Amino acid sequence: MDLKSYAELAVLLVNRTEALNSLQALRELLEETGRTESAARVTRRDLDALRELCEELAGVFAAASSGDEADVVERLNGLLVRHPVHPQISGHDGQGWHMHLTEGGRVADALSVGSVMGLASVVTGLGADRLGICQATPCRNAYLDTSSNRSRRYCSERCASRANVAAYRRRQNQRNGRGQ
Numbered sequence: 006m007d008l009k010s011y012a013e014l015a016v017l018l019v020n021r022t023e024a025l026n027s028l029q030a031l032r033e034l035l036e037e038t039g040r041t042e043s044a045a046r047v048t049r050r051d052l053d054a055l056r057e058l059c060e061e062l063a064g065v066f067a068a069a070s071s072g073d074e075a076d077v078v079e080r081l082n083g084l085l086v087r088h089p090v091h092p093q094i095s096g097h098d099g100q101g102w103h104m105h106l107t108e109g110g111r112v113a114d115a116l117s118v119g120s121v122m123g124l125a126s127v128v129t130g131l132g133a134d135r136l137g138i139c140q141a142t143p144c145r146n147a148y149l150d151t152s153s154n155r156s157r158r159y160c161s162e163r164c165a166s167r168a169n170v171a172a173y174r175r176r177q178n179q180r181n182g183r184g185q
């Protein structure tokens with residue numbers, strides 16, 4: 006199990022919630038992240054379950070972004086109860102023995118367990134403040150802050166430069182306002 010890649014999947018699920026409106030969209034997201042086997046197996050029920058999960062994960066990021074760590078932990082603990090881990094040792098595709106978090110269930114179960122465990126490992130290993138929501142309004146994308154000094158505030162380079170331009174314009178306007 007690669008918890009970091011699962012934490013990244015959680016981010017992707019939150020940020021694609023609106024676009025995740027068809028089985029095709031879900032398949033594309035899974036293929037994009039190298040989960041081709043899951044992509045081939047997904048059903049409408051997986052889609053419904055994952056759309057629900059997206060909302061819950063968004064709540065975790067929102068709580069983290071507002072600095073409410075107790076709420077982050079409470080939400081994740083609730084999700085851990087609803088998506089229990091059933092670990093198994095697995096070996097396939099020429100890989101060495103490794104752990105799978107859940108076996109034999111539906112695709113949505115495996116992805117839910119993975120995403121929740123991924124976020125739980127970030128929170129316990131690095132800190133709840135590593136989960137954030139982009140500060141470049143109106144963007145509300147989630148992100149993982151893996152910077153060494155916990156300085157990340159935007160989901161992407163594009164949002165960071167957009168926010169810089171907006172801040173620059175605000176300063177210009179203030180200066181002009183004072184001059185009149």
Ligand SMILES: [Zn+2]
Pocket residue numbers: 095097103104105
């Ligand atoms: Zn595997």
Ligand SMILES: [Zn+2]
Pocket residue numbers: 139140141144145146159160161164
């Ligand atoms: Zn953004």
